[in-house]
Amino acid sequence: MNEINNNPLQNNPENFTIKDKSPEESSAEVIIRMFPSDANPAGNVFGGEILKHIDMVAGIVAQRHSQSNAVTVSMDSVNFIKPVFVGNVLKLNARINYVHNSSMEIEVRAEAEDIVTGIKTVTGTAFVTFVTLDKNGKPSHAPKLLVKTDEDRKKFEEGKIRMEERLKHRKKPNT
Numbered sequence: 001m002n003e004i005n006n007n008p009l010q011n012n013p014e015n016f017t018i019k020d021k022s023p024e025e026s027s028a029e030v031i032i033r034m035f036p037s038d039a040n041p042a043g044n045v046f047g048g049e050i051l052k053h054i055d056m057v058a059g060i061v062a063q064r065h066s067q068s069n070a071v072t073v074s075m076d077s078v079n080f081i082k083p084v085f086v087g088n089v090l091k092l093n094a095r096i097n098y099v100h101n102s103s104m105e106i107e108v109r110a111e112a113e114d115i116v117t118g119i120k121t122v123t124g125t126a127f128v129t130f131v132t133l134d135k136n137g138k139p140s141h142a143p144k145l146l147v148k149t150d151e152d153r154k155k156f157e158e159g160k161i162r163m164e165e166r167l168k169h170r171k172k173p174n175t
C-alpha cells in the first residue's frame with residue numbers, strides 16, 4: 001500500500017517555478033469568529049489567542065512569497081489598541097513589506113466586527129519577521145519583492161529601517 005504524505009511542503013512537485021512577486025501577490029486575509037474558550041471570564045479575547053492568528057496569517061504570506069518553508073524569528077510592535085470580545089468576527093490582513101536575503105517583514109492589521117451592529121474597529125497591529133528555509137532547514141534566499149506602487153515603495157523603505165533597528169537588538173544563541 002502507498003504511504004500518504006500529509007506534509008504539503010513535502011508533497012510539492014519538483015518542477016515548479018519560484019518567481020519574484022509583488023506584495024499584492026502574497027497578501028492574505030483570514031476571518032475568525034471568537035468563542036468563549038478564546039476569552040477571559042469577562043469576555044475579553046486573550047492577546048495570545050490573537051497573536052496565534054497573527055502568526056498564522058503572516059506565515060501564509062511568508063510561505064506564499066517564498067514558496068518554501070518559513071519560520072517566525074521575531075514579532076514586534078504588537079499593539080492591542082481596542083478590545084476584541086467573544087462573538088466578534090476578527091479579520092486579519094497581512095502583507096509583506098520588506099525582503100532582505102532570507103528574512104521577510106510581514107505587517108498584520110487586526111479588525112474586529114460586531115456582527116449585530118456591523119461596527120468594525122481596528123484592534124491591533126504587528127510586524128512579524130519570517131525566515132525562509134531550504135529543505136535542510138537552513139536559511140535560503142527569498143524571491144525579490146517587486147515594489148510597484150508608491151505605497152509598496154514607502155513600506156519597503158520603512159521596513160528596511162525597522163529591520164536594521166530590529167537586528168541591533170537581536171538575541172543570538174548563548175547570549
Ligand SMILES: CC(C)(COP(=O)(O)OP(=O)(O)OC[C@H]1O[C@@H](n2cnc3c(N)ncnc32)[C@H](O)[C@@H]1OP(=O)(O)O)[C@@H](O)C(=O)NCCC(=O)NCCS
Pocket residue numbers: 071072073074099100101102103104129131137138139166167170171
Ligand atoms: C531561523 C533560524 C534557522 C535562523 O538561524 P540563524 O543561525 O539565526 O541564521 P542567520 O544568522 O543566518 O540569520 C538568518 C536570517 O534571519 C535573520 N534574523 C535572525 N534573527 C532575527 C531576528 N530576531 N529578527 C529579525 N531577523 C532575524 C537574519 O538577519 C538573517 O536575515 P537575512 O538572511 O535576510 O540577512 C534559527 O534562528 C531558528 O531556527 N529559529 C527558530 C525558528 C522557529 O522555530 N520559530 C517558530 C517559533 S519557535
